[in-house]
Amino acid sequence: MCSSCLPWKTLLLLSLAVLLADFTEIGALAGLSECESATIDDVNESLKKYSKCLPDMIAKGEKASINFLAWTLQEALDLLRPAQEQFCKQLTPCPRPVAPKNGGLVCVTIDSTQYCKPMCNKGYDFGFLRSSRLYEVCGNATGFSWTTQLIGGKALAVCNPSEMAISGAKSAYFPSNSTCVHTLASPEAQAEQLNIFLKEIAEQGIDVSVRDQGADCILCGY
Structure with a gap:
């Protein structure tokens, strides 16, 4: 072998x-x-x-x-x-989000608002339909609590075993030859996922030029 x-x-x-x-x-x-x-x-x-x-x-x-x-x-x-986790700068007073097991979160902070995009590994899919719900938000507009479909306030998504990945946007899944943990171990892979997310946010009219680059982060679920 x-x-x-x-x-x-x-x-x-x-x-x-x-x-x-x-x-x-x-x-x-x-x-x-x-x-x-x-x-x-x-x-x-x-x-x-x-x-x-x-x-x-x-x-x-x-x-x-x-x-x-x-x-x-x-x-x-x-x-x-x-x-x-200590390498991930958390926006105060937002609670640190909980990444889904078998997946992770790609997070950025822009204008005192934190945006986190849930992602699943290959072989898993979201427990809720997320094709039009790319990310969750925490900031002043949300009362510094996370927008989430789940009960509890910190878990932003669930990745369940699935042969098909159809509940989320195409970019909400780690590449088939990788996982969240593998991505976290590669600076190049991290930069790729962060750049994809920043481009998606910019397309929604958010000014990514004022983001706190020190808060760019990928969290993996265990």
């Missing part, structure tokens, strides 16, 4: 598992001295190193080791996800 055949998120988790296996082979996780000198780039390089041989290595793994690594990975992801 080739590593390129694996979904990106699965590949990431398996890559982290192999990286942690390096540490557990010597009987312990990295000590404080290793942590002080290591960087995120070091981790990324290790993931690249093992990406081609992951399937065979995981297939040979023992039950106890795989279970331990799965727990360790979940602990790591629980730390990474809040850290990712």
Whole structure:
């Protein structure tokens, strides 16, 4: 089996598992001295190193080791996800919107108003018809609460398993060869989705030239 055949998120988790296996082979996780000198780039390089041989290595793994690594990975992801959200500048006093699981949100802030476009991954579709409802808004005109079809006020959309993507606009779906998480990992893919959204907003008469560029953000649901 080739590593390129694996979904990106699965590949990431398996890559982290192999990286942690390096540490557990010597009987312990990295000590404080290793942590002080290591960087995120070091981790990324290790993931690249093992990406081609992951399937065979995981297939040979023992039950106890795989279970331990799965727990360790979940602990790591629980730390990474809040850290990712910190890179998204939130408009005060609007509550931080909740991105749909199996999809995400593309958000921009213009003239003290935040606009977020819900998007679904391939294989999922919106729970409500959104073909003419491209984005949700929070700002002074909405009483600093989100316009949403859902109860609760923060969740802006739901992405349900579906073989067909027909409920939303054509641009409201991540490309078939990508996902929200994959897009978030690529600066070029992020810029592409943000530019698409800005163009769509501009076509509705909103002056995107005054947007807060520091608030451009993509949030993924988990």
